[in-house]
Amino acid sequence: MKEGDYMDPSQEVFKAIKESGIDFIVSVPCANLQKLIPMVDSDPDIIHVPATREEEGIGICAGAYMGGKKPAIMMQNSGMGNSINALASLNRLYNIPLLIIISHRGVEGEPICAQVPMGEKTPLLLEVLDIPAYKPDLAQSRKTIEKATKKAFEEGKQAAILLSIGFWRES
Amino acid sequence: MIRYGALEILAEKEGDKDTLIIANIGFPSKELHEIYDRKANFYMLGSMGLSSSIGLGLALARPERKVIAIDGDGSVLMNMGSLATIANQHPDNYLLVIIDNGAYGSTGNQITATAGLTDLKKVALGAGVQNVAMVSDESGLKKKLDTMENGVLIVKTKAGNKKVPVIRLCPEDIIKRFMEKSALPFHSR
Numbered sequence: 001m002k003e004g005d006y007m008d009p010s011q012e013v014f015k016a017i018k019e020s021g022i023d024f025i026v027s028v029p030c031a032n033l034q035k036l037i038p039m040v041d042s043d044p045d046i047i048h049v050p051a052t053r054e055e056e057g058i059g060i061c062a063g064a065y066m067g068g069k070k071p072a073i074m075m076q077n078s079g080m081g082n083s084i085n086a087l088a089s090l091n092r093l094y095n096i097p098l099l100i101i102i103s104h105r106g107v108e109g110e111p112i113c114a115q116v117p118m119g120e121k122t123p124l125l126l127e128v129l130d131i132p133a134y135k136p137d138l139a140q141s142r143k144t145i146e147k148a149t150k151k152a153f154e155e156g157k158q159a160a161i162l163l164s165i166g167f168w169r170e171s
Numbered sequence: 172m173i174r175y176g177a178l179e180i181l182a183e184k185e186g187d188k189d190t191l192i193i194a195n196i197g198f199p200s201k202e203l204h205e206i207y208d209r210k211a212n213f214y215m216l217g218s219m220g221l222s223s224s225i226g227l228g229l230a231l232a233r234p235e236r237k238v239i240a241i242d243g244d245g246s247v248l249m250n251m252g253s254l255a256t257i258a259n260q261h262p263d264n265y266l267l268v269i270i271d272n273g274a275y276g277s278t279g280n281q282i283t284a285t286a287g288l289t290d291l292k293k294v295a296l297g298a299g300v301q302n303v304a305m306v307s308d309e310s311g312l313k314k315k316l317d318t319m320e321n322g323v324l325i326v327k328t329k330a331g332n333k334k335v336p337v338i339r340l341c342p343e344d345i346i347k348r349f350m351e352k353s354a355l356p357f358h359s360r
Contacts, residue, residue, distance in 0.1 A: 065232075067228065089216075090225075
């Protein structure tokens with residue numbers, strides 16, 4: 001790609017998912033994921049399961065992994081709070097790998113005050129869980145997501161990709 | 172019938188088959204382990220509420236295999252959205268068996284909402300599950316396990332646990348031997 005060419009954030013994340021070999025995705029919607037979710041849904045090589053709540057999705061992904069799939073979950077960072085026990089007492093306990101793609105609200109550029117408390121604490125929560133948080137810019141995102149996924153699935157761990165408000169506005 | 176009796180019937184019907192079984196946290200896992208331990212049993216030691224979700228993910232990943240998740244009424248109440256997701260995915264190889272004893276059996280038999288006004292059969296139907304059945308005795312359970320391939324089977328039992336030891340397998344061993352049975356060979360770790 002030449003410098004100055006248009007890059008679409010959703011398209012870049014989708015390409016990274018495909019290049020990482022992800023073939024099973026659970027989603028819980030976020031405004032920033034609204035273009036990405038239909039891309040995933042219409043891909044014939046990916047099983048897409050919309051879940052009602054993030055913790056439920058962590059369980060579905062764990063089952064998919066046990067069936068031989070390479071799963072990812074897409075969520076807003078508020079859903080991290082709903083997932084903590086499952087990430088610790090399921091994924092961590094059994095070394096179940098997972099790629100977690102997180103739309104990170106409540107950071108710079110956030111218009112909704114209710115998003116801020118959870119947004120501020122999200123990186124710390126991931127740190128407490130020993131889940132590495134990758135924060136790529138748009139140009140780096142494909143490489144970073146691919147690398148993080150490879151590491152997580154080789155080591156039986158989880159990897160979080162934090163995509164801030166700025167990321168979704170970049171192009 | 173208490174939970175132990177229901178699990179004995181389930182183990183007798185499915186134990187020697189290829190069926191992949193996910194067992195709920197606490198006594199359901201411990202009792203199943205005591206009745207019939209096998210590689211194709213996954214004992215969920217933590218993450219209360221997620222047995223039905225793990226079973227769903229597994230069934231969708233391996234559509235050619237029969238998957239049964241054993242859950243409890245307390246756990247289903249904790250993750251009720253799971254019934255809506257199962258209804259809308261409706262894998263035809265997935266049977267969710269809810270042992271409904273109206274009690275949080277692993278924590279001292281405190282009553283659950285199903286001991287009150289909540290009816291899990293109606294909840295499952297309302298969530299959109301097409302194939303829902305309820306049984307409350309041994310012969311009913313045997314018949315349903317013979318004929319029901321998918322959907323939600325609610326087994327009404329009395330509260331009460333058998334005195335069984337804790338599972339001595341470590342989590343790494345539980346998942347490793349389970350995946351020898353559940354994953355395609357090239358995915359086994």
